[in-house]
């Protein structure tokens with residue numbers, strides 16, 4: 001396996017939550033690199049801190065100690081507003097429950113992150129159409145989330161996640177709420193994004209079938225990251 | 235929806251009170267004619283309490299500031315005002331009505347008063363004419379009918395229209411006849427047209443300092459404005475108290491709506507924040523929503539309030555104790571005030587929920603979805 005650039009560098013990151021007077025340690029001195037173009041599946045038992053780690057990488061949660069660099073930017077050192085701007089430019093999110101805005105159409109949902117860019121209306125339209133075509137939903141532009149199946153909604157969410165061409169794509173159990181067939185479609189899409197477009201994808205999943213598409217699998221247990229399982233090496 | 239109607243109700247109350255005060259003031263201010271001066275006994279406050287004897291009246295009559303009428307005579311009217319009670323139409327009660335003893339010049343001095351039916355009362359007769367608003371509200375005051383007061387029967391021989399002025403609720407009769415009937419030796423007021431608009435200060439000083447007279451002299455417009463001040467103030471205080479109480483309710487309603495709206499969209503708020511929207515944008519969005527809520531309530535309330543323009547109210551003016559009819563008047567200032575008020579209500583109701591929405595922790599918010 002050739003040596004690649006680490007795009008995400010996690011150094012000695014610890015994180016605990018406070019539950020009442022009790023302190024619950026979640027992540028314990030985690031150090032790991034994620035390479036550019038890698039498709040990483042984070043697995044592990046429930047409550048092991050997978051989501052917490054993903055949220056820290058995506059810049060929506062704060063570390064207690066340690067640092068995280070993404071593409072050379074130390075995001076653990078950014079203030080709130082800078083972090084929001086950084087997310088807008090560098091992170092694409094795919095959630096378990098799609099998290100589409102119900103009052104907006106598929107088109108508008110995908111356009112949403114582009115509103116934070118300098119793109120003109122016309123340019124935005126073009127980008128949105130390309131992104132929705134990439135997830136095979138060109139025929140559903142004007143549909144509202146409630147008018148779409150779960151699989152279709154997640155495809156819209158993927159289009160929203162990639163429309164800004166982010167540095168990393170984070171997905172927390174993207175197939176957790178889907179039937180097997182839809183889940184396979186989603187995984188094929190993610191696989192395509194990774195293989196064809198070289199997207200770095202960090203995905204949390206419980207589903208071994210989903211994890212199989214990834215070519216690095218790491219297990220998180222009791223706040224400690226275990227050994228790497230390489231597979232599907234390209 | 236409920237919040238909007240609640241706000242609309244408050245706005246309606248607020249707007250109608252303002253419109254009422256405006257209507258009252260318009261009515262009373264229009265009653266006065268700018269270049270007419272009214273002379274009443276010093277510190278008497280109103281015509282009803284005033285008394286000016288014949289000798290004093292003649293001193294005023296010969297003052298150089300009094301204009302000449304079209305016929306060359308002094309453009310002046312020595313009038314008497316008393317209150318009588320008349321039975322109201324329809325329902326049982328009765329109400330005070332202003333009875334004005336007038337002279338030849340009384341009508342001409344008041345261009346806003348026009349005889350619309352019949353004729354003026356003949357001098358020396360027990361004839362009267364009645365204002366149009368009075369005709370609508372009281373019995374026995376139509377042309378040809380007669381009513382009894384001052385131990386005599388008085389026949390209605392004409393009707394006058396005084397627009398939305400206070401005169402429209404009056405009965406006019408011959409001054410000398412009425413003074414006899416009510417055994418009043420003195421006039422109530424002297425009204426005259428100023429020869430020159432700028433003479434006011436001079437004539438005021440001259441007459442008020444004349445040792446033979448103890449009078450106050452005012453522009454007629456100012457006089458009627460003063461007559462409405464206590465009432466306007468009362469309406470304003472009443473209106474504002476009601477509005478304050480109601481608006482507290484509406485603000486709480488708006489707050490509940492906005493909190494619900496925030497609670498229902500916690501997941502969306504978290505998503506937007508994750509996508510990189512700033513907290514300030516989220517705060518702004520919720521504030522805009524609250525303001526729109528307020529505006530919707532404001533416009534709805536105003537629309538209903540504006541329908542009140544077709545309603546007329548008659549009530550007793552505390553200062554003159556006479557029945558007065560007036561309407562609701564809408565002005566540009568009122569519209570602005572009311573809309574500003576509605577926006578403030580929306581803002582007050584929305585600001586806390588909006589802050590809550592913008593302060594939300596992203597991870598916690600996302601968990602809610």
Ligand SMILES: Nc1ncnc2c1ncn2[C@@H]1O[C@H](COP(=O)(O)OP(=O)(O)OP(=O)(O)O)[C@@H](O)[C@H]1O
Nearest residue numbers: 017018019024026045046047048049050051052053
């Ligand atoms: N905001 C929070 N406050 C308190 N405790 C929290 C918070 N977020 C997470 N935790 C706790 O941290 C631990 C790890 O949570 P996390 O969501 O990262 O687990 P996970 O591996 O994603 O689990 P699952 O597979 O069930 O999603 C859990 O014990 C959880 O209860």
Ligand SMILES: [Mg+2]
Nearest residue numbers: 050051052172
């Ligand atoms: Mg999780």
